[in-house]
Amino acid sequence: xxxxxxxxxxxxxxxxxxxTPVHAETSIPRAAVVTDDFSLSGERKAGGxxxxxTASTNLSWRxxxxxxxxxxxxxxxxxxxxxxxxxxxxxAFRADRFEIELDVRPxxxxxxxxxxxxxxxxxxxxxxxxxxxFLILDSAGKGALLADGTRLKLASKELGDAFHPEGPNRLRFxxxxxxxxxxxxxxxxxxAEAVSxxxxxxxxxxxxxxxxxxxxxxWVDNFKMTxxxxxxxxxxxxxxxxxxxxxxxxxxxxxxxRSLPNAKHxxxxxxxxxxxxxxxxYVHQFxxxxxxxxxxxxxxxxxxxxxxxxxxxxxxxxxxxxxxxxAPDLVVxxxxxxxxxxxxxETFADDYATLLKEVSGLASKPQILACGLWAxxxxxxxxxxxAEVDATIEQVARxxxxxxxxxxxxxxxxxxxxxxxxxGVRWHPNDAxxxxxxxxxxxxxQPPKGVVKGRRQAEATLP
Numbered sequence: 182x183x184x185x186x187x188x189x190x191x192x193x194x195x196x197x198x199x200x201t202p203v204h205a206e207t208s209i210p211r212a213a214v215v216t217d218d219f220s221l222s223g224e225r226k227a228g229g230x231x232x233x234x235t236a237s238t239n240l241s242w243r244x245x246x247x248x249x250x251x252x253x254x255x256x257x258x259x260x261x262x263x264x265x266x267x268x269x270x271x272x273a274f275r276a277d278r279f280e281i282e283l284d285v286r287p288x289x290x291x292x293x294x295x296x297x298x299x300x301x302x303x304x305x306x307x308x309x310x311x312x313x314x315f316l317i318l319d320s321a322g323k324g325a326l327l328a329d330g331t332r333l334k335l336a337s338k339e340l341g342d343a344f345h346p347e348g349p350n351r352l353r354f355x356x357x358x359x360x361x362x363x364x365x366x367x368x369x370x371x372x373a374e375a376v377s378x379x380x381x382x383x384x385x386x387x388x389x390x391x392x393x394x395x396x397x398x399x400w401v402d403n404f405k406m407t408x409x410x411x412x413x414x415x416x417x418x419x420x421x422x423x424x425x426x427x428x429x430x431x432x433x434x435x436x437x438x439r440s441l442p443n444a445k446h447x448x449x450x451x452x453x454x455x456x457x458x459x460x461x462x463y464v465h466q467f468x469x470x471x472x473x474x475x476x477x478x479x480x481x482x483x484x485x486x487x488x489x490x491x492x493x494x495x496x497x498x499x500x501x502x503x504x505x506x507x508a509p510d511l512v513v514x515x516x517x518x519x520x521x522x523x524x525x526x527e528t529f530a531d532d533y534a535t536l537l538k539e540v541s542g543l544a545s546k547p548q549i550l551a552c553g554l555w556a557x558x559x560x561x562x563x564x565x566x567x568a569e570v571d572a573t574i575e576q577v578a579r580x581x582x583x584x585x586x587x588x589x590x591x592x593x594x595x596x597x598x599x600x601x602x603x604x605g606v607r608w609h610p611n612d613a614x615x616x617x618x619x620x621x622x623x624x625x626x627q628p629p630k631g632v633v634k635g636r637r638q639a640e641a642t643l644p
Contacts, residue, residue: 215240215271215406221257225250231259231269232305236404242389244269245305251400258402261395264293266308270389273299276408279356283390284402286348287320293394294319295401296327297354301384301500308391311496312384312489316354316365316372320395322346324372326365329381329441329489335363336373343370349402356383380451381441384487384503423508428475428629430484431504431547432464433536434515435492437555437609437618439464443490447602454490455600455609463610463618467513470623474634485509493519494532501539508545510629513622514583515552517570530573537581550625551578552618553587557598557608563589584625591617 217236221227225234231248235241245267251260259269273279285295296308298315309315314328314335322344325337344350345368353366357375361382365372390401423429432438439462440454448454453462460466464484472482485507487497494516514536520529533551540549554571556563563571575585588610591597597614601607610618628634 213238213276213408215404215408217242217404219250219252219257219259219402219404221250221252221254225257227251227253227257236271240271242269242271243305243387258400261392261397261399264289264394264396266391266393268305268308268310268387268389268391270300270305270387271406273385273388276410277357277359278409279354279358279385279388280407280409281352281354281388281390282403282405283352284349285318285352285390286345286350286398286400287318287392287395288398289320289395291394292319292321292323293392293396293399295352295390295392295395295399297352297390299356299383299385299388301386301496301503308393310387310391312500313387314354314356314363314378314383315391316352316363316367318344318350318352318367320346324365324367326363326373326376328363328378328383332443332490333378333381333441335376335378336365338370338372340367340370343368348400356385358385379441384500386500386502426480428471428480428482428511429507429509429545430468430471430482430511430513431507431509432484432486432488432513432515433497433540434486434488434513434552435519436488436490437463437518438492438513438515439486439488440490445603446605448606453609453615455598455606455611456615457600457612461612461615463615463622466616466619467622470619471511471626474623474628474632478629478632488515491519492516494529494536498532498535498539501543505543509543509547510545511626512540512543512547512549513552514540514549514578517554517574518556520570529570530577533574533577534581537577537583541581548627549578549581549583550622551575551583551585552622553585553589555588555592555610555614557592557595559595560593562593584627586618586621586625588614588618588621591621 215237229250231242232244247261247263248259248269249262252258281297283297287295294317296315296317298310300310300313309330316326318324322340326335355364361378362375364374436454441451442449452459456462468482468484551574556567578585591614598611599607600611
């Protein structure tokens with residue numbers, strides 16, 4: 182079986198400079214700067230919310246309600262009116278390098294923090310820049326660089342006498358998309374100057390600041406974002422330019438789709454978790470089967486991931502710009518295993534439907550395949566909430582014209598799991614389980630006109 186299909190791993194970073202859609206190639210200078218000193222004027226009044234206010238270059242803030250204007254006409258700033266997890270971000274456009282600066286005073290009884298960074302989520306109630314990277318300073322004077330939520334703890338440093346408890350403390354965060362590194366400085370003291378992200382590519386559709394667990398004495402001021410070598414942005418519906426001999430597959434999912442090394446689980450390589458190698462995870466097995474089926478057409482398969490350990494469907498919403506230019510022919514959606522038990526099926530169904538609508542709206546008009554739920558058991562069918570979630574995935578998928586690939590048959594078979602150093606890894610499908618995923622997906626796949634599947638006719642829907 183030919184395993185020569187390749188992955189396209191490209192740094193992404195987007196910032197829209199105006200609310201009006203751009204319908205032609207736009208000239209952007211080699212450096213762009215976005216600033217906000219949070220001065221009080223016009224509609225900006227003390228006690229008013231930052232949400233919806235406009236920074237320079239007509240960018241609007243999207244923030245949690247607790248970020249409010251404070252100070253006076255000569256010295257405005259943003260104060261936190263309540264504790265919690267929250268963010269304030271603006272949209273972003275492509276650049277080779279991001280540099281974000283902010284004056285902060287983090288105040289909290291239990292080491293709350295304020296941070297600056299980049300991410301893919303536009304949810305103002307999330308402080309950890311989902312899918313991105315960021316620099317934080319806590320109320321005890323410790324700085325840290327984090328990525329992919331808080332999963333990647335890249336560097337930390339106690340500031341000692343360089344920390345100013347009453348503020349201001351100047352945070353400076355740098356993401357180099359070309360080198361794949363991040364750096365952070367606090368009051369000109371480095372937390373780390375250039376830490377490798379180890380292959381993790383941050384999602385960058387939002388940029389700004391966030392806070393977690395801080396009290397009402399906390400504040401921020403003097404925001405500045407500098408983008409070096411920003412790229413041009415094409416129309417909302419870009420012209421798709423890809424070779425005629427390429428078939429592209431986008432995978433959206435959790436650790437079954439892709440997991441980077443994880444020390445907690447003694448997982449040491451990047452692959453679908455519990456596969457014995459990258460080549461034997463379901464992504465690679467499925468792409469190899471597709472390439473075999475498409476060989477007579479002279480097509481090769483290229484793939485891209487938007488997946489993470491512990492991934493949930495809501496964290497994938499609103500991130501279309503991260504894969505729009507990839508112009509996929511096929512999108513595989515694999516979610517459900519990490520949804521919170523308290524989240525009702527209606528909420529999950531709504532989120533799943535939203536994602537399918539976003540994907541189906543791509544200019545490339547991809548075919549969509551939805552993976553059923555993986556819930557290991559010993560020979561017994563899914564029951565209760567497990568059966569409900571699996572049925573919800575199928576119902577929503579079919580309602581939106583997507584194919585459905587059940588993996589229940591393999592989840593019921595103990596021979597399809599059990600590889601790995603910890604129980605957390607062994608819960609996942611092993612090579613045999615991954616093969617089951619690949620064949621179930623192939624069974625649900627509708628080939629392009631003129632292509633015959635051949636001998637591989639795995640069942641797409643199983644009892």
